[in-house]
Amino acid sequence: MTEQQTATVTPGTCRSTSALVAAIGSRVRQERQSRGWTLDQLAEATSVSRRMAVNVEQGATNPSVGTLLRISDALGWTARVGSTPAPQASDCHPPRCGVVR
Template sequence: MDKSTSALAVAIGSRVRQERQSRGWTLDQLAQATGVSRRMLVNVEQGATNPSVGTLLRISDALGIGLPALVELPRPRPVTVTRRGEGAALWSSDAGGRGVLVAGTETPDVVELWDWKMVPGDTHGSEAHSPGTKELLQVQEGSISVVVAGEAFILEAGDAVSFPGDVEHSYGAVGKEPARFSLAVFEPGVGSGHRPEATDA
């Protein structure tokens, strides 16, 4: 992990441990609530791993705090400004693609705003989110393929799509140029704990 990724992993681990302990939960109890293995949770809390977005969603949902709160410490102000370069990079590719969570709201109805950059060949697959989740996506540069429940849609710069996030879906860069898109995710009722079983080791 690079320095910024490592610092983010440590911050996330600290927040997970703090939230778990404030509920009086053991690691085994959190593992049962999330469907994530105890070994993975230990690595997350120690900041020793860069967990997948799916794993972070399971943990944040079980803790009832939402993904934005998990990756950013609470601030005592109603207005939160994220400056350029300050978002939480939660996905990256070997070729230089990045998925950055730049803003989010608090529970129970969580909205996440993402800035994605993908280079040709990059693909990110996402498991089904909690029931009722919706996603909105607009392409700023390049072309991307969005696959929702097995159906593919090719989007060019300026195109937008809305789709249910509670089915399997993926994004991928197509063509020869890098692609950039904004993604908004609406997840109602965070903390209900109704995610499908995890497969993370």
């Protein structure tokens, strides 16, 4: 992966949550090892406990979005879901009074 990496999760790629969690864990481990980091160094860089870092790598936990963001920041990844860019604030129109656009 490049210096500014992109972790892409495309809907339908993984058939279950456990498969997705395992894929994320494998990717985190691969990137940590390629940097020569220990689990303690990963935990310190992400501000999560060592136990959480181990659980994420082993696919033993479904990490929160906050944990995933801390890990992705520490590893230099940008988070992207699917192949479309995130909507801009001006593109978001929340329904008002039950009116759906």
